[in-house]
Amino acid sequence: MPMDNTVLSPPVAASDHRDPHWETESFDPGAYLARVGYAGPRTATVATLHALHRAHQTAIAFENIDVALGREVSLDLADIQHKLVRSGRGGYCFEQNLLYAAALEHFGLPVTRLLARVRQGRSTVRYRAHTTLLVTAEDRLFLTDVGFGAEGPLTPLPLADGATAGSGGFHWRLVREGDQWVLQTLHDDGWFDLYAFRMERHYAVDFDVSNYYTAHHERSTFTGKLVAMRGDGRVQRTLTNSRLLTRHADGSAEQAHLTGDEVIDALRETFAIRLSDPDARLLRQRLSTTFSSPLEA
Numbered sequence: 001m002p003m004d005n006t007v008l009s010p011p012v013a014a015s016d017h018r019d020p021h022w023e024t025e026s027f028d029p030g031a032y033l034a035r036v037g038y039a040g041p042r043t044a045t046v047a048t049l050h051a052l053h054r055a056h057q058t059a060i061a062f063e064n065i066d067v068a069l070g071r072e073v074s075l076d077l078a079d080i081q082h083k084l085v086r087s088g089r090g091g092y093c094f095e096q097n098l099l100y101a102a103a104l105e106h107f108g109l110p111v112t113r114l115l116a117r118v119r120q121g122r123s124t125v126r127y128r129a130h131t132t133l134l135v136t137a138e139d140r141l142f143l144t145d146v147g148f149g150a151e152g153p154l155t156p157l158p159l160a161d162g163a164t165a166g167s168g169g170f171h172w173r174l175v176r177e178g179d180q181w182v183l184q185t186l187h188d189d190g191w192f193d194l195y196a197f198r199m200e201r202h203y204a205v206d207f208d209v210s211n212y213y214t215a216h217h218e219r220s221t222f223t224g225k226l227v228a229m230r231g232d233g234r235v236q237r238t239l240t241n242s243r244l245l246t247r248h249a250d251g252s253a254e255q256a257h258l259t260g261d262e263v264i265d266a267l268r269e270t271f272a273i274r275l276s277d278p279d280a281r282l283l284r285q286r287l288s289t290t291f292s293s294p295l296e297a
Helices: 029-036 046-059 077-086 093-106 204-216 260-268 277-289
Strands: 111-118 128-137 140-144 164-167 170-177 180-187 190-198 227-231 235-240 243-248 253-257
Touching: 029 046, 029 077, 029 093, 046 093, 046 128, 046 140, 077 093, 093 111, 093 128, 093 204, 111 204, 128 190, 128 204, 170 190, 235 260, 260 277
Parallel strands: none
Antiparallel strands: 111 128, 111 190, 128 140, 164 170, 170 180, 180 190, 227 235, 235 243, 243 253
16 A cells, blocks of 8 residues: 555556446547636646646536436436536536546546545544545646535645645645545644545446435435535635535635525526526425425535
8 A cells, every 4th residue: 555655556556447337438528628628738747637627626516406306316427428518517526526537547647536435524434425536647646536515625635644735725635544544624723534535446336336325315415405516715615405605715604595596596607507497497496395494404
Protein backbone atom coordinates (compact mmCIF):
# COMPACT_ATOMS: atom_id res chain seq x y z
CA MET A 1 0.00 0.00 0.00
CA PRO A 2 1.56 3.33 -0.99
CA MET A 3 2.43 5.55 1.95
CA ASP A 4 3.26 8.66 -0.03
CA ASN A 5 2.60 10.34 -3.36
CA THR A 6 3.78 7.49 -5.57
CA VAL A 7 2.41 5.44 -8.44
CA LEU A 8 -0.20 2.85 -7.52
CA SER A 9 1.07 -0.68 -7.38
CA PRO A 10 -0.89 -3.94 -7.65
CA PRO A 11 -3.38 -5.03 -6.45
CA VAL A 12 -4.62 -1.42 -6.38
CA ALA A 13 -3.88 -0.59 -9.98
CA ALA A 14 -5.54 1.89 -12.26
CA SER A 15 -8.77 0.62 -13.78
CA ASP A 16 -8.30 -1.51 -16.87
CA HIS A 17 -9.31 0.58 -19.89
CA ARG A 18 -10.39 -2.66 -21.60
CA ASP A 19 -12.92 -3.50 -18.89
CA PRO A 20 -16.22 -3.41 -20.84
CA HIS A 21 -18.20 -2.69 -17.69
CA TRP A 22 -16.86 0.88 -17.57
CA GLU A 23 -18.00 1.44 -21.18
CA THR A 24 -15.34 4.07 -21.75
CA GLU A 25 -15.38 3.36 -25.48
CA SER A 26 -18.72 5.21 -25.61
CA PHE A 27 -17.24 8.39 -24.14
CA ASP A 28 -17.82 11.46 -26.35
CA PRO A 29 -14.91 13.85 -25.63
CA GLY A 30 -16.16 16.66 -27.84
CA ALA A 31 -19.57 16.85 -26.19
CA TYR A 32 -18.10 16.52 -22.70
CA LEU A 33 -15.47 19.23 -23.16
CA ALA A 34 -18.07 21.59 -24.62
CA ARG A 35 -20.35 20.92 -21.64
CA VAL A 36 -17.66 21.73 -19.07
CA GLY A 37 -16.21 24.59 -21.11
CA TYR A 38 -12.70 23.16 -21.31
CA ALA A 39 -10.57 24.25 -24.28
CA GLY A 40 -7.08 23.66 -22.86
CA PRO A 41 -4.39 21.12 -23.73
CA ARG A 42 -5.35 17.45 -23.93
CA THR A 43 -2.22 16.23 -22.23
CA ALA A 44 -1.64 13.79 -19.36
CA THR A 45 -0.20 16.41 -17.02
CA VAL A 46 -0.83 17.68 -13.52
CA ALA A 47 -1.85 21.05 -14.96
CA THR A 48 -4.49 19.39 -17.17
CA LEU A 49 -5.78 17.39 -14.20
CA HIS A 50 -6.27 20.56 -12.18
CA ALA A 51 -7.90 22.42 -15.07
CA LEU A 52 -10.30 19.60 -15.93
CA HIS A 53 -11.29 19.14 -12.27
CA ARG A 54 -12.15 22.81 -11.96
CA ALA A 55 -13.99 22.94 -15.31
CA HIS A 56 -16.20 19.96 -14.52
CA GLN A 57 -17.07 21.07 -11.00
CA THR A 58 -17.83 24.61 -12.11
CA ALA A 59 -20.15 23.48 -14.91
CA ILE A 60 -22.13 20.52 -13.51
CA ALA A 61 -24.08 20.78 -10.26
CA PHE A 62 -24.64 18.02 -7.73
CA GLU A 63 -28.34 17.02 -7.65
CA ASN A 64 -30.60 14.06 -6.93
CA ILE A 65 -33.70 15.08 -8.89
CA ASP A 66 -34.23 11.61 -10.37
CA VAL A 67 -34.04 10.00 -6.92
CA ALA A 68 -36.44 12.61 -5.55
CA LEU A 69 -38.90 11.76 -8.33
CA GLY A 70 -38.62 8.02 -7.74
CA ARG A 71 -36.70 7.23 -10.91
CA GLU A 72 -33.86 4.82 -11.54
CA VAL A 73 -30.32 6.21 -11.71
CA SER A 74 -28.34 4.46 -14.42
CA LEU A 75 -24.57 4.14 -14.22
CA ASP A 76 -24.21 3.17 -17.87
CA LEU A 77 -21.83 5.73 -19.29
CA ALA A 78 -24.06 6.38 -22.31
CA ASP A 79 -26.97 7.19 -19.98
CA ILE A 80 -24.80 9.40 -17.78
CA GLN A 81 -23.62 11.34 -20.82
CA HIS A 82 -27.17 11.79 -22.10
CA LYS A 83 -28.26 13.19 -18.75
CA LEU A 84 -25.29 15.28 -17.58
CA VAL A 85 -23.77 16.27 -20.91
CA ARG A 86 -26.50 16.44 -23.54
CA SER A 87 -29.51 17.22 -21.35
CA GLY A 88 -27.79 19.81 -19.17
CA ARG A 89 -28.66 18.10 -15.91
CA GLY A 90 -26.52 17.51 -12.86
CA GLY A 91 -26.08 14.29 -10.95
CA TYR A 92 -24.79 12.78 -7.76
CA CYS A 93 -21.39 11.27 -7.01
CA PHE A 94 -21.67 8.00 -8.93
CA GLU A 95 -22.72 9.75 -12.13
CA GLN A 96 -20.37 12.71 -11.75
CA ASN A 97 -17.17 10.84 -10.99
CA LEU A 98 -17.73 7.95 -13.42
CA LEU A 99 -18.19 10.50 -16.21
CA TYR A 100 -15.14 12.45 -15.03
CA ALA A 101 -13.10 9.22 -14.83
CA ALA A 102 -13.87 8.50 -18.49
CA ALA A 103 -12.64 11.98 -19.40
CA LEU A 104 -9.43 11.53 -17.42
CA GLU A 105 -8.74 8.21 -19.11
CA HIS A 106 -9.37 9.81 -22.50
CA PHE A 107 -6.62 12.30 -21.62
CA GLY A 108 -4.27 9.41 -20.81
CA LEU A 109 -4.51 9.81 -17.03
CA PRO A 110 -4.86 6.37 -15.36
CA VAL A 111 -7.75 6.27 -12.88
CA THR A 112 -8.76 4.06 -9.96
CA ARG A 113 -12.44 4.28 -9.07
CA LEU A 114 -13.05 3.90 -5.33
CA LEU A 115 -15.99 3.77 -2.93
CA ALA A 116 -15.81 5.81 0.27
CA ARG A 117 -17.67 6.01 3.58
CA VAL A 118 -19.19 9.44 4.15
CA ARG A 119 -18.51 10.82 7.64
CA GLN A 120 -19.74 14.43 7.68
CA GLY A 121 -17.95 15.01 10.97
CA ARG A 122 -19.10 11.77 12.62
CA SER A 123 -17.11 8.61 13.34
CA THR A 124 -20.10 6.29 12.80
CA VAL A 125 -19.26 3.61 10.24
CA ARG A 126 -21.65 4.01 7.32
CA TYR A 127 -22.06 2.01 4.14
CA ARG A 128 -19.97 3.05 1.15
CA ALA A 129 -22.15 5.74 -0.35
CA HIS A 130 -19.63 7.89 -2.20
CA THR A 131 -17.51 7.52 -5.32
CA THR A 132 -14.09 9.14 -5.43
CA LEU A 133 -11.08 8.80 -7.74
CA LEU A 134 -7.33 8.32 -7.57
CA VAL A 135 -5.44 9.43 -10.66
CA THR A 136 -1.82 9.19 -11.72
CA ALA A 137 -0.34 12.30 -13.35
CA GLU A 138 3.36 12.73 -14.09
CA ASP A 139 4.20 9.72 -11.87
CA ARG A 140 2.35 11.17 -8.88
CA LEU A 141 -0.89 10.13 -7.24
CA PHE A 142 -3.75 12.54 -6.59
CA LEU A 143 -7.20 12.33 -5.07
CA THR A 144 -9.63 14.03 -7.44
CA ASP A 145 -13.36 14.28 -6.78
CA VAL A 146 -15.98 16.37 -8.58
CA GLY A 147 -18.99 14.63 -7.08
CA PHE A 148 -19.14 15.33 -3.34
CA GLY A 149 -21.23 18.47 -3.54
CA ALA A 150 -20.85 21.89 -1.96
CA GLU A 151 -18.00 21.01 0.42
CA GLY A 152 -16.15 18.80 -2.06
CA PRO A 153 -12.59 19.72 -3.04
CA LEU A 154 -12.28 22.27 -5.80
CA THR A 155 -8.84 20.99 -6.74
CA PRO A 156 -7.00 17.64 -6.67
CA LEU A 157 -4.92 16.79 -3.59
CA PRO A 158 -1.63 14.87 -3.64
CA LEU A 159 -2.09 11.48 -2.01
CA ALA A 160 0.22 12.15 0.93
CA ASP A 161 -0.38 12.23 4.67
CA GLY A 162 -1.08 15.83 5.66
CA ALA A 163 -1.34 17.11 2.08
CA THR A 164 -3.45 20.25 1.84
CA ALA A 165 -5.06 22.23 -0.96
CA GLY A 166 -7.13 25.38 -1.09
CA SER A 167 -9.28 27.40 -3.43
CA GLY A 168 -10.49 30.86 -2.56
CA GLY A 169 -11.30 30.77 1.13
CA PHE A 170 -11.86 27.00 1.44
CA HIS A 171 -9.28 24.35 2.32
CA TRP A 172 -8.97 20.54 2.30
CA ARG A 173 -6.57 18.01 3.81
CA LEU A 174 -5.78 14.31 3.42
CA VAL A 175 -4.67 12.33 6.48
CA ARG A 176 -3.80 8.69 7.11
CA GLU A 177 -5.89 6.86 9.70
CA GLY A 178 -4.71 3.31 10.11
CA ASP A 179 -5.30 1.51 6.82
CA GLN A 180 -7.44 4.24 5.32
CA TRP A 181 -7.31 7.82 4.13
CA VAL A 182 -9.61 10.60 5.33
CA LEU A 183 -10.52 13.72 3.35
CA GLN A 184 -11.18 16.73 5.57
CA THR A 185 -12.26 20.32 5.07
CA LEU A 186 -11.43 23.24 7.32
CA HIS A 187 -14.26 24.66 9.44
CA ASP A 188 -14.06 27.51 11.95
CA ASP A 189 -13.52 25.02 14.79
CA GLY A 190 -10.92 22.89 12.99
CA TRP A 191 -10.64 20.09 10.47
CA PHE A 192 -13.93 18.35 9.64
CA ASP A 193 -14.01 14.78 8.25
CA LEU A 194 -15.84 14.47 4.93
CA TYR A 195 -15.21 10.82 4.03
CA ALA A 196 -12.81 7.90 4.41
CA PHE A 197 -11.59 5.37 1.83
CA ARG A 198 -9.22 2.42 1.56
CA MET A 199 -6.77 1.57 -1.19
CA GLU A 200 -8.48 -1.44 -2.72
CA ARG A 201 -9.71 -2.38 -6.15
CA HIS A 202 -13.40 -1.98 -6.87
CA TYR A 203 -15.41 -3.23 -9.81
CA ALA A 204 -18.38 -1.89 -11.71
CA VAL A 205 -20.75 -4.25 -9.87
CA ASP A 206 -19.67 -2.72 -6.53
CA PHE A 207 -20.85 0.67 -7.74
CA ASP A 208 -24.12 -0.79 -9.00
CA VAL A 209 -24.94 -2.15 -5.54
CA SER A 210 -23.99 1.05 -3.71
CA ASN A 211 -25.85 3.19 -6.23
CA TYR A 212 -29.02 1.09 -5.93
CA TYR A 213 -29.01 1.37 -2.12
CA THR A 214 -28.34 5.11 -2.27
CA ALA A 215 -31.18 5.70 -4.73
CA HIS A 216 -33.79 3.46 -3.08
CA HIS A 217 -33.25 2.59 0.57
CA GLU A 218 -35.25 4.49 3.16
CA ARG A 219 -32.11 5.01 5.25
CA SER A 220 -30.24 6.64 2.38
CA THR A 221 -29.52 10.34 2.82
CA PHE A 222 -30.81 10.98 -0.72
CA THR A 223 -34.25 9.34 -0.68
CA GLY A 224 -37.42 11.18 0.30
CA LYS A 225 -35.97 14.62 -0.33
CA LEU A 226 -34.65 16.97 -2.99
CA VAL A 227 -30.97 17.90 -2.79
CA ALA A 228 -28.84 20.20 -4.96
CA MET A 229 -25.35 21.52 -4.19
CA ARG A 230 -22.82 23.76 -5.82
CA GLY A 231 -19.69 25.52 -4.58
CA ASP A 232 -16.77 27.65 -5.65
CA GLY A 233 -13.93 29.42 -3.88
CA ARG A 234 -16.26 32.10 -2.49
CA VAL A 235 -19.50 30.39 -1.52
CA GLN A 236 -21.03 26.94 -0.99
CA ARG A 237 -24.77 26.46 -1.54
CA THR A 238 -26.93 23.51 -0.48
CA LEU A 239 -30.62 23.18 -1.30
CA THR A 240 -32.54 20.60 0.76
CA ASN A 241 -36.20 20.54 -0.24
CA SER A 242 -37.14 24.22 0.18
CA ARG A 243 -34.28 25.24 2.46
CA LEU A 244 -31.32 26.99 0.83
CA LEU A 245 -28.18 27.15 2.98
CA THR A 246 -25.40 29.49 1.85
CA ARG A 247 -21.97 29.26 3.48
CA HIS A 248 -19.34 31.88 2.70
CA ALA A 249 -15.57 31.58 2.72
CA ASP A 250 -15.31 33.97 5.67
CA GLY A 251 -17.30 31.49 7.80
CA SER A 252 -20.59 33.35 7.74
CA ALA A 253 -23.75 31.56 6.64
CA GLU A 254 -27.42 32.19 6.09
CA GLN A 255 -30.44 30.14 5.16
CA ALA A 256 -33.64 30.92 3.33
CA HIS A 257 -36.90 29.01 3.02
CA LEU A 258 -38.16 29.09 -0.55
CA THR A 259 -41.55 28.69 -2.13
CA GLY A 260 -42.07 25.95 -4.69
CA ASP A 261 -41.59 28.40 -7.57
CA GLU A 262 -38.46 29.78 -5.93
CA VAL A 263 -37.04 26.25 -5.63
CA ILE A 264 -37.51 25.71 -9.36
CA ASP A 265 -35.91 29.09 -10.11
CA ALA A 266 -32.96 28.23 -7.84
CA LEU A 267 -32.41 24.88 -9.56
CA ARG A 268 -32.39 26.55 -12.96
CA GLU A 269 -30.46 29.71 -12.10
CA THR A 270 -28.37 29.26 -8.94
CA PHE A 271 -27.49 25.63 -9.71
CA ALA A 272 -27.56 25.96 -13.53
CA ILE A 273 -29.61 22.78 -14.00
CA ARG A 274 -31.59 22.48 -17.23
CA LEU A 275 -34.91 21.41 -15.74
CA SER A 276 -37.80 20.47 -18.01
CA ASP A 277 -41.27 21.90 -17.40
CA PRO A 278 -42.77 18.44 -16.64
CA ASP A 279 -40.07 17.77 -14.06
CA ALA A 280 -40.61 21.22 -12.57
CA ARG A 281 -44.32 20.46 -12.14
CA LEU A 282 -43.57 17.11 -10.51
CA LEU A 283 -41.07 18.68 -8.11
CA ARG A 284 -43.55 21.40 -7.10
CA GLN A 285 -46.08 18.68 -6.32
CA ARG A 286 -43.58 16.63 -4.31
CA LEU A 287 -42.47 19.69 -2.37
CA SER A 288 -46.03 20.46 -1.36
CA THR A 289 -47.29 16.94 -0.66
CA THR A 290 -44.50 14.39 -0.10
CA PHE A 291 -41.15 15.75 1.01
CA SER A 292 -40.50 16.48 4.67
CA SER A 293 -40.59 20.09 5.85
CA PRO A 294 -37.39 22.16 5.54
CA LEU A 295 -36.72 21.93 9.26
CA GLU A 296 -36.92 18.14 9.22
CA ALA A 297 -34.83 17.58 6.08
